[in-house]
Amino acid sequence: MANEEIARIFYEIADLLDLEGVRFKPEAYRRAARTLEQLPSEVRTLKDPQAIRALPGIGEALSLKIEEYRETGKVPYLDRLREKWPPGLLEIMRLEGVGPKTTRRFHQELGIADLAGLKAALEAGQLDHLAGFKARKVELLRRALSQAGTVGLPSGGGRRIPLPEAQRMADELMAAFRASGVPVDRLVYAGSLRRRREDVGDLDLLATTRGDPRSVMEAFLHLPPVREVRLSGETKTTVVLDGGLQVDLRVVAPEAFGAAWQYFTGSKDHNIRLRTLAQQKGWKINEYGLSRGEERTAAPTEEAVYAAVGFPWIPPEIRENQGEFEAALEGASPGRSSLGTSGGSSTSMPPPPSGRGTSTPGSGRPGARSSGTWGSSSGPRTWPRARSGWRGSAGACRGWWEGSGSSSRWRPPSAAQRRGRGRSGPGPTCGSPGREGPGGPCPRPLARGSAGPGPICSSTPRMDPSRRRV
């Protein structure tokens, strides 16, 4: 009867619908599940049927299923779905790197129904004949499978760890990173750690640099506690530490710090909400800054991001899309309580966000609180004019900033480098055999082939990002 139980049911329905290839429902169920999980304990029993439908993300259909469950202890909808799909498929789908599409192919093309079946097929070499399944992917699968066998990994391959412990590890890792002498100027943590959730599933680190992001990535890969590199590109790297904890690092130009920190701090729901709100004002927000049409604006501080959408800086602890936007509006402009009022102010444009990096309120160390106008009536102030913008267009965001001064030069990878193999490129971030760093051999996602160090970051980066939909 607890909310947790219903949430779990909704999650399972979502997974099964994913398996079916259904489009929007899964996310709807997950959203509902998340709000159920986050309900304050007093409401945990969900006594008031009326109140249920008022909850965010829960409408008629879902509230009915909750009612059903409360009265009969069953949700027929779930039972029907369960009959269609063997339960083992869900475990397969939870393997690292395996999603609904792949799972369904296993099932339909090879008749695989559970982890054991997958393992057998793998050993029998059946997977090699599956289109799109080559040595590397098979190897990835083997790893994922072996991990799934050992510890009872609930999902995503990792257990969550308590905040204090996560904090300790983050601090140590950041210290080690700094000590390695990389040219990062800012280095902060983000994600659920910064939001101070009770426990966190992974660590999210953000660094800025004016130099070559790839050298930053490389230094990171060689940190002592790094056991495995899941993936590594020029702006984003994912590793797994010795303890099994996953760490994501993103590297951006200093001008994008605010936007990136905001993005990386989340929560996901908060970000989606913020971005749709921005959309309504004509802005597009991503981790590099803001854009409106051809107009590009830097976001060196988080405040600049929120200000563009008409909000004061919102403390990380409450960025869960659980009413913080509404609360912020009330605080910022008492008298207007509704977000949907496009009425009177529809003609006014959002204030141009900042492009100057001099004052950085609310963007100090993660622990630091901004001068704290949260809930007060002092809204965002005037922002200095941006002095730099994206070169190229949105989508070309590997945002290369051109300092109009001498401030920043965020260099794009050259076309030659991006195409990789060719003549000139400096090659993979993590050296070829023989060029391992001091920290020992270069860790990498997998041995390519079966033995011998190969290029770690096999990334042959993508095509020219300067293409944009209009």
Next chain:
DNA sequence: CATTAGT
């Protein structure tokens, strides 16, 4: 290009 993953 599609899949997976990330906030």
Next chain:
DNA sequence: ACTAATG
């Protein structure tokens, strides 16, 4: 909502 890495 919007982006990155990868085969």
